[in-house]
Amino acid sequence: MSRLVGLITAAGEALRDEPLSRFCSGATAEDLFTECGALDAFQNASSNLYERVRAQFFLSAIYRYYLPPLLETAQGGVIPHDGIHYLLERRFEEAIRSFQQALSSDGASESLATALAAAYHGLGFQTLADQVRRSVRLVSGNRWMFRMGHPLDHPLTLHEELLKPSAGAYPTLAESTPVRMDLSHSGWSDIFFLGMDYPQGARVLNVSIDLSVRDRAGDRSPRPPIQTYLRVIDEPVLRLVSVDLKAQADLTCIDDVFDFGRDHLGLLKAAVIASGLIPAGLEACGLPLAPLLATITGKKGHGLELVSSVNEIPRGSRLAVSTNLLASLIALCMRATKQVSALTGGLEEKERRLIAARAILGEWLGGSGGGWQDSGGVWPGIKLIEGCTAKEGDPEFGISRGTLLPRHRVFDRDEISDSARRKLQDSLVLVHGGMAQDVGPILEMVTERYLLRSEREWQSRQQAQRVLDEILGAFRAGDIERLGGLTHANFAGPIRDIVPWAGNHYTDLLIDAVRQRFGARFWGFWMLGGMAGGGMGFVFDPAAKAEALTALGEIMLTTKRRLETALPFGMDPVVYDFAINERGTHAELLRGGDALLPPAYYTLRLPPLVRQPLSALTQGQRSDLALFGEATRTRPAMAPLAAVLLDHLLPHDQPKESSDQEGSLPQLLSSLSFDKVQHETVRAALLHGRVGLAHNSLPSAWRYEDVTPGEIVDARRPMPASAQTVGEEALRSGAVAVLTLAGGAGSRWTGGAGVVKAINPFIHINGAWRSFLEIQLARSARSMARYASSVPHVVTTSYLTHGPIREALNDTANYGYPGPLYLSEGRSVGLRLVPMVRDLRFLWEQTPQQALDEQKQKVRDSVRAALAQWATAAGEGSDYRDNLPSQCLHPVGHWYEFPNMLLNGVLGRLLAENPRVRYIQLLNVDTLGANLDAGLLGAHILSGSALSVEVMSRAVDDRGGGLSKVNGRIRLVEGLALPDESIEYRLSYYNSGTMWMDVDQILSVFGLSRNTIGDSARVTQAVRETAARVPTYITIKDVKKRWGHGQEDIFPVSQYEKIWGDMTALPDLSSQFMIVPRKRGQQLKQVAQLDSWLRDGSAAYVEALCRWA
């Protein structure tokens, strides 16, 4: 029997919890392939869900981490295109079969290993997600909603009390729900997969709290931050209103309820479905809502209104606002339809569990996903939430060890005294640091590490459980100082051991600053939720709390200002006031003059009503107006609303864009030598359909072939001694400079947040957070030390990155770099355009796209439909101006980076000050492993080529072109220039973006020489002529638009660019190509790559190339 299968199926925990690494480290490729065969057969045959999943993750890890180093120089085949197609379609089993077939026929290769790793990884998560989905549907109380397929079968009717009008209006059912904070989540043990496989380790200490944001107008003492309302209206619609998001919709068709991405009301829609008001089984029935609403209300022509408010608590608070809002809305709808016994007041334990189960269902429907303890706000006070072992009769029995739903044990006053509760409130300062990040990748990492039982993380998980017990002990004893120490130790220890990315530079700076200011009066840091930077807690000596409340706001704001160009902040930090909520979710029925909705509701809803003649209004609408009028006259808190409403009604001048205002878009455009003529030319071509995504490609009649091994240099093996010697000599003589491209916005790194990637402190190495730029310079510094020579280093920037990079270099004295450092400011800039709908369609339908999980895909489709409508409404091809000025501009591609050095004189200065420089290594700021390797440099010099390009074996995620023989000439081809996507996967090698350039030869291609680069007119002419020889591509990029309190929308925009790699197509430029190892050529494009980059040894490899100041 296979050793790893034996490990998975072992009865004893000691063997079952043995780490995968213990077997794999030191195993031969043959051993590993044998184990993979056995594991694959096992995962196909096993009926036990978690054993199957564990085998899938073992396979993924072996193919991703343990086999590639053993296959680095293998000459295996390319990744089959059909396999890639299956992978994108989430047909993982078929993808695996395709890759395995290629492995048998063509032999093993690093490329195929990465493809298999991706397929098993996807299969593992798909299997887990499918199981959670099945479990959610099987929870008793939820099943009927999936069976109900026709409105005539709708079984729910409204509670009679809601149908008794008072003063012309129906009463309003109002639910108030606290949010929750975790004292400890035992290393994210609340992830469903963990709770269901390892129920004994799934434990969370969770507190329901009321909140208010300090210093915000109108905020008073803490109160349940979530308020939801339901009432009958005399219109046959389902009206959904989110007062925080200023969004409202009148739904008239059942299908509208299932259209999650159309507006910002997805969460309310998910609640309507999960509560059974419009059961999931009615999806796509295509029928109108009015008859169904008449059945539910028992009144023809009547409908329902659902209103939500979260008291402007910002997004990313890590307090599970959205899950508790969902639970609150579900509770409200279930009370209204008699699915829970009490119309008002609190809930029974059985009902709270049912609502939690429905909230899980709602999360799944809406394509989001919280932990099983996130709806903790439904429960009162302080509770321990624990995983439960599945017993006979449970739907999970025989499938997973644990049940989907956990058990809640609410602590009474005997266990945790009033005094301890008060002490916690007197010591804890809750804040939102301003960062709003997607915690999804962290949760995936945690799941994967748990399943692999990675040694260090597994020990940390055990430690995290002990810490929870200690925290509970300290709380019971009322020892808050110890509690603070424990939450701090939990963050610094187990949490960061399991996932280092849970912390960041910002959080560390805050902790240091607080410690410095408060000394022993600061008792500890407390990470809330999945990661730091958003919601956080700081525990102080009660005597210092008042001071800390003010000080933390200042410290956070100062630190944010310092880092905001380097880290993705969504908003300015805020400090909360909070109190423990001892009653959980709670409802009351408001009648007559008390049936008021939140003030913001009226500013949203009333202006259009007031503009209509009274005779056109329904009785309910008239009552709303009367109620509002009465409230503004008699309730002091409502009085200011009359003025606000008036303000909404009166006409306003459109705010004019001041062209002289610093930082405004027109001012930026004029200061950045924006080429208006070029812009209008591109726009006209776009509108007339002469350019566009479909026009980027080269002719399909051309021949695109893969290169053969003899046609390129294999630099994965040691280079010949002659090359090594020549390279070393060049380095010693100071003949080499480095050119780091740092002008791009790094839009994939932060999802279009506009952060300067070069200075993003993304990794903790050698005792400090390091940025991409610092690593680049540390690498050059090491070369300088090694060859005892000077390495001039040029960093190219753009309008977006120049200022922040210059500041970062000034603040850190060039990160201690001892050599000459030049900043080459790029001044070429384009103005983004609203995309053409045909380009959006081409992007979404004609280019390979990763399909999502079923429900997420539905949401994405719905979002895309809305974006196409936005493009039409905003005007296809019009200027994109509805964002911050810097988000409306775009760099015009890295082809311009070298010409910019000519235009701005940096190259002239470099050559004048370092006349020995003959070669330049050009690389992206995110290529961290490409040092000044003497062998490669020597090979470049000896070849006599103008350009030597470093390529690497294609991994499964390497998309966007490659190295191809086009009509017999070997060159780089961009993915968007390939006429058929399948060609890309026939190309074995991918461009690493690193090139060695012979300065004089490159200059001659531009028609220039060292002697003429000072002639600006000639240089301008040369750049223009050469630019005309390389193609211009239309691309679509995502940009984030931030609004409200930490809210973000993502818009696709059109821009154009030229690519440096296309220089290899010029007939008068000689190029050679060298295959380098992945660790050298790997570019870090997405944060999600970081974890595997750390784990596969790449980070250590890079660290070894650096010399820190």
Add this chain to the structure above:
Amino acid sequence: MKVTKGLITAAGEPHRRIPLQTLVDSEGVTRTVLAMLVNEIIGSGIEQVCVVVPPGEEAEYAKAAEGFGDSLHFLPQDGHPGYAQAILRADDFLGQEPFVHLVSDHVYVRGSEGNLVKRLVEIASTEGCCVSAVQPTHESSIGRFGVVGGKPLAGHHFVYSIDTVIEKPTPTVAEESLVVSGLRAGYYLAFFGMHVFTPELLTILNRQCANSPSGSTSVSQALAEIARQSRYLAAQSDGRRYDLGPKYGLLRSQLALTLNGKDREELLAGLVDLLAAHPVSNGRQSGE
């Protein structure tokens, strides 16, 4: 246990005139609803039947159920309103004896077991406990009935031991507490409106009324208590009950009775004539 008495409650709002409606039964005989119900009870061997009616309407009800002689007694519900109070009104009539109970807003079409009241009485007599007739009912309709949860009784076909009774549950509640093995998904055992009760019901109702501040209680609550404390069985029927209360309830009931009786062919012919005279319009004109 010997069952000799029957009780029909007919005083409840809002359908209190329903028992006085006239229908043609399966045998082709024109009778009032009340007469049909009494006939069903007497046909099972019950000797005395009490009908609780609205005050002052005893004579009208007596007229609607002529021909049963001294077996029939009418009692006005002149105290508290409500279903439980209607049963309690017959306390003296029932004494400390078990009794058959039918509600008056339904008619019943017999299934393969023949007279269902007779079957209930037989089970109650043998097992010495309360027995209610139940019918598998789709979850979209359970909001109109009392619904029971329980398990099949070993050694009996279609007889269940009841664990719990919930009045008009939502499917959410039903799925949590009322799932009975052997039934199709989404179906629950809902009351048929036909029961045999022991005197324990009256004892519980009296006690619950005494303890209730409003002086009232619900029959479902009392039945839930019986299910918790005593043996309580449900007998599934393959007959059908028809609720006369809803829109077209009377018409549906009449159609059901006739389609299951000797005049079936005559009714079908009439329906065909009607359909021919009023064809379903699907865009074409009649006669095309």
